[in-house]
Amino acid sequence: MNQYDAIVIGAGLGGLSCAARLSALGYRTAVFESHTLPGGFATEFTRKGYTFDVSLHGVGGLEEGSFGRLLKDCNADQRIVPLRKKHPYSIRWEGQNIDIPSDVQEYVQLLKNMFPAEVAAIDSLFAGIRRFETGFSAFSSLTSWRRAAGLLKAGTFFRWTQMTTWEAVSQFGLSDRFTEFFTALWAYYGLPPKRLAAVYFFIPWIGYHMEGTYYIEGGAQALSNALVDAIKSAGGEVHLRSQVSEIMLERGKAAGVRLKKGDVYKANWIVSGISPHHTYGRLLENYDAARRELEAVSSLETGTSLTQLYLGLSCEPHKLGITEEDLILRNEPDSETDYEVMMSGQYTKGNWMLTNYNAMDPKLNEPGKGVIAITFLDRLENWPAARPEYKAKKEAVTEQILGCLEQLYPGFRSKVVVAELGTPRTMQRYTANPDGAVYGYAQTVRQSGIKRLKHKSAVDRLSLVGAWTQPGGGFQGAMNSGIMEADRIAAKLG
Ligand SMILES: Cc1cc2nc3c(=O)[nH]c(=O)nc-3n(C[C@H](O)[C@H](O)[C@H](O)COP(=O)(O)OP(=O)(O)OC[C@H]3O[C@@H](n4cnc5c(N)ncnc54)[C@H](O)[C@@H]3O)c2cc1C
Known part of the structure; x- marks a missing residue:
């Protein structure tokens, strides 16, 4: 039967948490996701036998802390294994590596x-x-x-x-x-x-x-899978390869969704876990009030994206002298200058984060295989849209990063088996977030707290969740948004 209490569009952490919470509260819920895997940014991919976590570097408070409470609310806390990190992070500061004590x-x-x-x-x-x-x-x-x-x-x-x-x-x-x-x-x-x-x-x-600072055994995908298990074990459904193309209205209220492949599903409440731009601009394009909302949500300041170089090595990172879990490689001491050089694409002049997945989760890959990631802030405009230029720039930037790593860790280059660069265009292509934004709107004072986009939308019985909405981006922010809104929907549905 294609009738539910609630339908959630997008299986990012906001959408999955909302669905898991609603399912735990007894509401018949279905999630529809375009991609072949659940999680949005909280996912993984494999290349040449290496598993790469797309996004997770660390979260705070997994066991008895604030993040742990969110997992309990979703009935997912027993479905993941928290791995406590030795240090919240480490920093290369004035030529010396400093571990921040936990x-x-x-x-x-x-x-x-x-x-x-x-x-x-x-x-x-x-x-x-x-x-x-x-x-x-x-x-x-x-x-x-x-x-x-x-x-x-x-x-x-x-x-x-x-x-x-x-x-x-x-x-x-x-x-x-x-x-x-x-x-x-x-x-x-x-x-x-x-x-x-x-x-x-x-x-x-x-x-x-x-x-406490944590990683999750199996990475971000394990968290997303845990939320999917929680939804299914409470009788809910998660449909992958199911892109939503329209939110259907009845007497001005959201009442169902139409998939790109044509199927129609009905519900008493619709939750959009995708960007507000696509919710109003594409899924409600035939609805007048949505056009005004689209203007409003598009006038807000979009947040930055990230570029991440995923590296598979033929040895474990400690053999090259990389012992930290998360190391901030600081070349530029002034944060404003760092931000400006990154936004103008001068990547070797700014600061990077190096994440050592072997140190955080030795079971993510087989023994002897090393996986690290280099991450830095970036923006879509730095990356040409035309395919040949884009490909050439990806190769050039990968080379620049590998050159710097070789200087820091002699012998590094000869150990590289996989080098896969995820740019803001990659982030946009896989999640449909405008400009490849990873935290939704820019996390400024003007766009924080109650001033950030609300979950209640311009359409009756349609809610918005995820990084673009209150309280904000990141794993914890996105999950919080889904749970907060699930509780409000439950109160409305009765
Ligand atoms: C490289 C990287 C590193 C990061 N590191 C961290 C970290 O260490 N800690 C942290 O807290 N945060 C981190 N983040 C940020 C964090 O991953 C995101 O803020 C958060 O996961 C966003 O969740 P979301 O709910 O907004 O959904 P998204 O992840 O944006 O997912 C939206 C989902 O909706 C789907 N979708 C879109 N359109 C449709 C449609 N029409 N029909 C059906 N489905 C659709 C997409 O396929 C996607 O699965 C990182 C992000 C990146 C990219």
Whole structure:
């Protein structure tokens, strides 16, 4: 029977979490996904016998922490194996590789040893982060009868929601050099600290430093598969190779979807886990109100994309001297300059992240096979649309990166068996996200918190979830969006 309580379009983490939560709450739910695998960005691919995780580098708070709670809400927590990382990340800083300790007190001590003139200001910063954390938890667990008390405690949190990451750190009188070191992970959130909203830096920071940093056994695909299992075990369905071409309306309300191959499925509620641009622009193109919405959603600032070089090696990375799990290779000390050079395609002048998958999950590939990835911020305009030029640029950029790696790790080149470059065009082609954006809208102060796109759409009984919507991008943001909206839909459906 083609009739459901809810239909979800797109099996990215937002869509899958929404479907898993609705299924866990007892609603008959079906997901339709264009691709052959579930997960959107949270997926994998294989080349010459090597398995490559497309996106996961790390998440905070997998076991008893905030991410673990999201998995419980989806009934997926028992379906994955968390792998605790030794360090949240490591950083090549002024020629030396520094491991960031996973224990917060040790981290504070490291900072004080490195910046002895700023000891008092470092204490003030960490006291501020603790107030932010208390405020954030109070805000997140607000129930109506505790609202007043919760709001009082949430003061620092609310103040920081109006700040950039840079403003939040430098309010304690810390030097620029300290702030650059402390915020080095900014590239994972898509904008340099002077533009990145403080909430998008500090909420994951709390997860990473206070709740533990994790990888998942089997990588991002294992997480997506766990959500699919949770949906199916609760009686839901996940249809792959099923591109939705139209959202159907009845008396102004969303009532079903039509697939590209022609089949029609009906539901009491439709959830779109794809970009709002495609939801309004392609799936609702015959609907007048959607045209106005398309203009509104297209006028917001789109976030950055990433380029990632996936490398399969004929030896394990430690044999080449790569021992860290996640290493920020810092060539450019100034984050604004770093961002500008990356956005203008001068990749060898900026900073990269090196991820060592063998160190995070030794079982992802057979013993003796090495897998690493080099990641940096990028944008679609840096990549020509015409196929021959695009291919030539991919080869040239791959060569540049391999040249730099050879200098850092002599003998590296001779070990390369697979070198596959995923560019913003690749990200766009596989997920249909405009400009290959990986975190949806830019995570600025103006596009954060309640100012970010809401889940409730312009069409009755149609919801939007995923990185473009509240609370934001990344694994945790996308999953949170799906769960928050599933709870609202459940309350509406009764
Ligand atoms: C290289 C890389 C590294 C990253 N590293 C991290 C990290 O370490 N930690 C972290 O937290 N985040 C990371 N991210 C970001 C994170 O992966 C994304 O923000 C998040 O997965 C987005 O989820 P989403 O729900 O918005 O859906 P998306 O992943 O955008 O998926 C949307 C899905 O909808 C499908 N779809 C589109 N149109 C249709 C249609 N018409 N019909 C049916 N299906 C359709 C697509 O095929 C896709 O499967 C990374 C991303 C990349 C690319």
